[in-house]
Amino acid sequence: xxxxxxxxxxxxxxxxxxxEMKVERVSYDVMxxxxxxxxxEAIYWKPAICWKIDRIHVMNRIAYDNIRRNEVLGKIPAAxxxxxxxxxxxxxxxxxxxxxxxxxxxxxxxxxxCIEAHFELTEKAGPDDTPEKHYNIALRRMRRGQCFHxxxxxxxxxxxxxxxxxxxxxxxxxxxxxxxxxMLYDIDFADDMRPVFFRARMVDGVIDVRECLGxxxxx
Amino acid sequence: xxxxxxxxxxxxxxxxxENGNPNGDPDMGNMPRIDPQTGNGIVxxxxxxxxxxxxxxxxxxxxxxxDIYVKTGAVLNDQHRKAYDYLGIEPSKNKPGDSxxxxxxxxxxxxIRTFGAVMTTEVNCGQVRGPVQINFARSMDxxxxxxxxxxxxxxxxxxxxxxxxxxxxxxxxxYALYRAEGYISAHLxxxxxxxxxxxxxxxxxxxxxxxxxxxxxxxxxxxxxxLIVFKHRNELGCCQSHVLFDGVKVERLSGDLPPRSFGDxxxxxxxxxxxxxxxxxxx
Numbered sequence: 001x002x003x004x005x006x007x008x009x010x011x012x013x014x015x016x017x018x019x020e021m022k023v024e025r026v027s028y029d030v031m032x033x034x035x036x037x038x039x040x041e042a043i044y045w046k047p048a049i050c051w052k053i054d055r056i057h058v059m060n061r062i063a064y065d066n067i068r069r070n071e072v073l074g075k076i077p078a079a080x081x082x083x084x085x086x087x088x089x090x091x092x093x094x095x096x097x098x099x100x101x102x103x104x105x106x107x108x109x110x111x112x113x114c115i116e117a118h119f120e121l122t123e124k125a126g127p128d129d130t131p132e133k134h135y136n137i138a139l140r141r142m143r144r145g146q147c148f149h150x151x152x153x154x155x156x157x158x159x160x161x162x163x164x165x166x167x168x169x170x171x172x173x174x175x176x177x178x179x180x181x182x183m184l185y186d187i188d189f190a191d192d193m194r195p196v197f198f199r200a201r202m203v204d205g206v207i208d209v210r211e212c213l214g215x216x217x218x219x
Numbered sequence: 220x221x222x223x224x225x226x227x228x229x230x231x232x233x234x235x236x237e238n239g240n241p242n243g244d245p246d247m248g249n250m251p252r253i254d255p256q257t258g259n260g261i262v263x264x265x266x267x268x269x270x271x272x273x274x275x276x277x278x279x280x281x282x283x284x285x286d287i288y289v290k291t292g293a294v295l296n297d298q299h300r301k302a303y304d305y306l307g308i309e310p311s312k313n314k315p316g317d318s319x320x321x322x323x324x325x326x327x328x329x330x331i332r333t334f335g336a337v338m339t340t341e342v343n344c345g346q347v348r349g350p351v352q353i354n355f356a357r358s359m360d361x362x363x364x365x366x367x368x369x370x371x372x373x374x375x376x377x378x379x380x381x382x383x384x385x386x387x388x389x390x391x392x393x394y395a396l397y398r399a400e401g402y403i404s405a406h407l408x409x410x411x412x413x414x415x416x417x418x419x420x421x422x423x424x425x426x427x428x429x430x431x432x433x434x435x436x437x438x439x440x441x442x443x444x445x446l447i448v449f450k451h452r453n454e455l456g457c458c459q460s461h462v463l464f465d466g467v468k469v470e471r472l473s474g475d476l477p478p479r480s481f482g483d484x485x486x487x488x489x490x491x492x493x494x495x496x497x498x499x500x501x502x
Contacts (some may be wrong), residue, residue, distance in 0.1 A: 013355065065255065068246040069263055072289055076338040081320045092327075096269075096291045102245050109256065145459025149348065149404035156352050157264035159402060161461040 003118060003135045004054065006165040007142055009039055010112035013065070014153030015105055019184060019195065025105040027154065029062050030202070033209050034186040035154055036115045039162070042151035044138040048125035056207045057114035059172050068104040072096055111153060114169045139164065172205025185213065221416040224350070227456040228403040228419075229449045231467045232426050234356070235396045235481055239439015242266045243390065250364050250390045258361030260395045264353045267399060270429040272330050275421060277432055279329065285421075288328045288336060321347055325412045332412045333422065350408040351422065356399035359469050360478060362392045391439060394479045400464055405454040423448070427502050444481055446501040447488055457495030466492065 016028045016035050033053040040051045072094055084092050119138075121129060141147065142164035151160045180200035188194045198212050242262040243249035252261040272287045279285035325332050325347065335349030367389045374385050403422075408414035423446065430441040449463045466489035473483035492498050 069265055078339045085323055094289050096289050146455035148406040150352050150402035159354050
């Protein structure tokens, strides 16, 4: 339930990383529903609502670019932080010369998508959480360009410009039908972070997420 | 401690390079990075963040709360970390909760407060998103990548002794003006990392001065030329960021000749900013 919105997002680069190619990151051909949800949540989200992606319109030609960067290997080890908290003298930093690794990323170039989505109320919704209220707040924010934090296209270094589409969705440059294979739909946080996959089909540049899920989401 | 920031910011940083390599591409034998489609130069986000970290490490060396988590080069660990009396916690038998660990890291490390970090302290590998987001910097015009061959009158190996000299290569861009854009989310500062007004001032300071302490044979002459800050009246912001960014225009004056100095460009900042946004020219 809830009302639908349509948001246009675009940017120079994007990287919607395939989970099977995470080390040297390779992007999916198109935006995943979970990345689209992340963009909407960056603009407006409350525990009372949960965004559901209906359709993703792929406006631009799919093009790639390769960038190799120096990255660090590790994450911050909790055990070390704990011993530092206890006042032990541990080295709590990473020497970027020691822990360096060069990794390439295959990124998307010049992307533009229109995200059609609606939200549903969750069980955390209180008596004064009406769909109208949340819908209007979300619309106001999208019109004014307000956000909690700046939305991004897969990774934070690829910021997304965004604007609300109030009329008809502009046409995509894609025609015909294309099978994009199994793509990540989203992570099911309620079920122990279980990734859910779906078979994405793009028809005339539009991926109808609900229809694809109806055709059998797999996890 | 100063107050946690309450306003959303966007910023545009213009910096240039003269006869140097601002950011080498490991895939291209350290040639300056370019966008293969347009020929414009690129400086990655992580390259700029590295310089910010190094600058803060330099000016706040040993000051509690301004440690840097990802350091470069030789690290001299001679500081007794006063910061460990974090909030006066008595070492106790019960394990500190996850949020305490994250708080502790944010309190002590400037780069985690600013850019966030990936920690193994929470469920979904605990990504702490920092308030500051920087995108790839791009040059205003296609750059010319030049490879300069140099000679050295000494040799490394004994077997080359009769050669008398060795050759090397330096990669450089004769001149390029780069534009980086960034975002600062007050919301993430408030909710997650506690990035405060002092940190913000230090960030502006580091954006202006980070190239001044990063000179090397490879870099050539790099300097920050303009730092334009848009301060929104509130936490969520008052208008779309790209509208503000589009108000900063850079025109080339050198006509058909390739640009070779900052004087070959004219930077105009439209003072017609939307209501609720304040334009601050830091440089």
